[in-house]
Amino acid sequence: MKIHIKGGRLIDPKSGVDARKDVYIAAGRIVAIGNPPNGYTANRVIDAAGLVVCPGLVDLAARLREPGFEYLATLESEMEAAIAGGVTSLACPPDTDPPLDEPGLVEMLKYRAQSLNQARVYPVGALTQGLKGERLTEMAELVDAGCVAFSQADAPFADNQIFYHALQYAATFGFPVWLRPQDSALARHGVAHDGPVATRCGLPGIPVCAETVALSTMLILARQTGARVHFARLSSAEGVEMVRSAKRDGLPVTCDIAIHHAHLTEMDIGYFDSNCRLDPPLRSQRDRDALRAALADGTVDAACSDHTPVDDDVKQLPFAEAEAGATGLELLLPLTLKWAEESGTALSAALARITSQPARVLGIDAGHLTPGHAADICLFDPERHWRVAPDSLKSQGKNTPYNGLEVKGRVRYTLVDGQVVYETK
Numbered sequence: 001m002k003i004h005i006k007g008g009r010l011i012d013p014k015s016g017v018d019a020r021k022d023v024y025i026a027a028g029r030i031v032a033i034g035n036p037p038n039g040y041t042a043n044r045v046i047d048a049a050g051l052v053v054c055p056g057l058v059d060l061a062a063r064l065r066e067p068g069f070e071y072l073a074t075l076e077s078e079m080e081a082a083i084a085g086g087v088t089s090l091a092c093p094p095d096t097d098p099p100l101d102e103p104g105l106v107e108m109l110k111y112r113a114q115s116l117n118q119a120r121v122y123p124v125g126a127l128t129q130g131l132k133g134e135r136l137t138e139m140a141e142l143v144d145a146g147c148v149a150f151s152q153a154d155a156p157f158a159d160n161q162i163f164y165h166a167l168q169y170a171a172t173f174g175f176p177v178w179l180r181p182q183d184s185a186l187a188r189h190g191v192a193h194d195g196p197v198a199t200r201c202g203l204p205g206i207p208v209c210a211e212t213v214a215l216s217t218m219l220i221l222a223r224q225t226g227a228r229v230h231f232a233r234l235s236s237a238e239g240v241e242m243v244r245s246a247k248r249d250g251l252p253v254t255c256d257i258a259i260h261h262a263h264l265t266e267m268d269i270g271y272f273d274s275n276c277r278l279d280p281p282l283r284s285q286r287d288r289d290a291l292r293a294a295l296a297d298g299t300v301d302a303a304c305s306d307h308t309p310v311d312d313d314v315k316q317l318p319f320a321e322a323e324a325g326a327t328g329l330e331l332l333l334p335l336t337l338k339w340a341e342e343s344g345t346a347l348s349a350a351l352a353r354i355t356s357q358p359a360r361v362l363g364i365d366a367g368h369l370t371p372g373h374a375a376d377i378c379l380f381d382p383e384r385h386w387r388v389a390p391d392s393l394k395s396q397g398k399n400t401p402y403n404g405l406e407v408k409g410r411v412r413y414t415l416v417d418g419q420v421v422y423e424t425k
Helices: 075-084 103-115 139-145 160-173 196-201 209-225 237-248 285-297 332-343 347-352 356-362
Strands: 003-006 009-012 017-020 023-026 029-033 044-047 052-055 057-059 087-092 120-126 149-151 177-179 229-231 253-258 302-304 377-387 406-416 419-423
Touching (some): 009 347, 057 332, 057 356, 075 087, 075 103, 075 419, 087 406, 103 120, 103 139, 120 139, 209 229, 253 285, 253 356, 302 356, 332 377
Parallel strands (some): 003 044, 009 052, 087 120, 120 149, 149 177, 177 229
Antiparallel strands (some): 023 029, 406 419
16 A cells, blocks of 8 residues: 655654655655655645644553453554554553463463554563562563563562562663552542642642652662663652652663653542542642743653543542543643643644654664554544544544543544554544
């Protein structure tokens, strides 16, 4: 299939291109940008007038709920959500059931995803067997099966000696380790940011020090072992400042935030809105503003959706009993555009946070538009407004703090390997 994308505003953050240019695709790859190759005749022309043409989005945290949680969502539904959101590559955390701690499970997930011919799935393997924090997994075998990094998801280590050995082993072979900094004892039973809102509502709190105490330990051990560490979903001003300092010192660390943390605060809990029951919790306005600034200045490398589809039955419980999580694959782009507009960040720089930079963290060849490389492309209308509602979301999980609200930025076409896998008017 030869496709000519005509008349769009091409933005490729990696190369610095931001201009009106045509894109020419053949055999699943970009064959030219600007002018067609000699003898090129397209089978299909996509009129991209008024649209932004950018690399397919890369999401660092999307729970697909398979295997084990198919009653919450299926691979089919969440892959549909991914391409509807312009996401062409995504990392899947290891907290499935059973966890991704065996090569066979990883191979099965990749096979199932590939058979759908939609977004590319990159599994993150479990760092310890069963995510129990006691015995290390066979990391080399999991890498051979397709894992791109290793993580404990939200599960704690049994003790810091096991954590230390895990980082040592990963550093020896150059395996990236992704960590979510939260001290399980300090966060125990907490459901909201430990601040005035939690106090007023009578909700058990999770203090900022739950993040910073864990982050301090992780940074010390990363420095000691030389492991390449990525900190997932930071939530506090103090947390990003600690990572900023570590980067200044030359530590090989990166970090991301969930995009909803760039917009929402503890105040959005309101009258116990369980859609705002998130993990990590929504924090103070000071924390939110620090996250937004760190995303703008590059301290935070990427924004992710932290996509966590949850069944309505467990979201409609009282706030403290509701399951944490929000659907996010289809909102990653519009919420990033909203952050860019409000913070005065250039569109190219904003798109870098959800394309080239997360691809760099993942260590994959994605997030750019380069002739000779795979045509994974997102075309979106930056001025199109749409209302977030259950029937407007492809994901089986309809749980989002943005239900009923209007956002701007709508994906019109998504291409993976040069094939149009999603399109809408």
